Every structure is written in structure tokens, then in C-alpha cells.
Amino acid sequence: MKSNEVWNYIHAERVQMVDTWTGLLPEQWATESWCGGWSVQELAGHIVAAAEQTPANFFKDLAMAGFQFNVFADRDAKKNAAAGPNELIRRLAARTTTTNHPPAPVVAMLGEIVVHGADIRRPLGLTDSPPTAALVAVADSWKNSNLLIGAKRRVAGLRLQATDTDWSHGEGPEVSGPMYSIVLGMSGRKGAYADLTGDGVALLARRP
Numbered sequence: 001m002k003s004n005e006v007w008n009y010i011h012a013e014r015v016q017m018v019d020t021w022t023g024l025l026p027e028q029w030a031t032e033s034w035c036g037g038w039s040v041q042e043l044a045g046h047i048v049a050a051a052e053q054t055p056a057n058f059f060k061d062l063a064m065a066g067f068q069f070n071v072f073a074d075r076d077a078k079k080n081a082a083a084g085p086n087e088l089i090r091r092l093a094a095r096t097t098t099t100n101h102p103p104a105p106v107v108a109m110l111g112e113i114v115v116h117g118a119d120i121r122r123p124l125g126l127t128d129s130p131p132t133a134a135l136v137a138v139a140d141s142w143k144n145s146n147l148l149i150g151a152k153r154r155v156a157g158l159r160l161q162a163t164d165t166d167w168s169h170g171e172g173p174e175v176s177g178p179m180y181s182i183v184l185g186m187s188g189r190k191g192a193y194a195d196l197t198g199d200g201v202a203l204l205a206r207r208p
Helices: 003-022 040-052 055-064 069-081 085-093 106-124 132-142 179-186 190-195 201-206
Strands: 159-162 174-177
Touching: 003 040, 003 085, 003 106, 003 132, 040 069, 040 085, 040 106, 055 069, 069 085, 106 132, 106 179, 106 190, 132 179, 159 179, 174 179, 179 190, 190 201
Parallel strands: 159 174
Antiparallel strands: none
């Protein structure tokens, strides 16, 4: 998939995220997300940080965090979250056409917004369904990469089989289900495992 196509999907997902955030109640902002022990509001802060990031600022902030990525990400998430929901909505809305990003492949930004969409919506009982082409692009990138989320290691020795599109990967005990659940499983989101079936699901669930 070409870079401009990936950005089109990223921008569309950000628009959907802004719409989701706009409708949230205070107690929903305080709900624990599926990501790293962050609340929905803290994860929103992380999403805004990624959307505003540039290579220069990334390396500067990472160095200030002692080159510990988790520390760096947590600081930015909580700093931005403190600005409050209205400001988070405004700032993400301003990033629905921009193409700045941290020093990573553009498809990594697509994976970020797609997975974090589920991290926020599913604990709140909200539905989401990113385009299949976007999900396939993310899965194709992750199946051969351990960058940040360790997807390649997590699915090694398993056969992944989407049930709603023509996509599969690997050999071994099968993990099958909707493409979105496959992507979430590749990222280690344990909440998605209930949507998956096959002899390989238990093995996948045991992997960090």
C-alpha cells in the first residue's frame, strides 16, 4: 500500500476517534482502557502525542526519559491527558490532515490508531470496524516485525486465518477469526481472544 493511501486511512481513523471522544461522558473518560493500565483519557493523551510527534522531538523526549520507551510514552500520555477532554479533542481534530510522524514506518501509525481505537471503544461497549484493507496492511507489516509490540515473536509457529477476508499467515496450530481480532491478537490485546478460535488460541494467549 502506498504511503498516501496509508495516510488516508490514518486520517479517517482519527476523524472517527474525534467523533468517539466527542460523545464520551466524564465516567467514560475515567474508564480503564485495554492499553497499559491507562485510563481512556490517558490513552487519548498518548494518541495525541503520537499524532503531534516529529523525529526531532521524539529523540529529544526519549533522551530525557533515559532512553526508556515506556517511561517516555507514559510521561507524554499523562502530560497530554492533564489538558482535559476538550483540549484532547481539539488537538486530535487538528491532526486529521497532517502527515508528521515519529521515526517509524507510516504503517506503524496506522496500526497505532487502529489498535488504540479498540483499546478505547471496547471497554466502553462501543463498536468499531476499520476498513479491511487497513487491517490487512497492518497485519502484513506486523507479521514480519517485532518493532515495539513484538508481533512477529508473538505469532511465531502459529497459522493465522482471517474468516472475513482472504488473508492468512504462518504454519502451525490455527488461530482464526475476524481480521480485526487477528490484528488485535497480534498486538497482544487479550480482550480480543474471545473472538478467536482454533488450537493455537491458548498458546497465543500465554505469550506476553
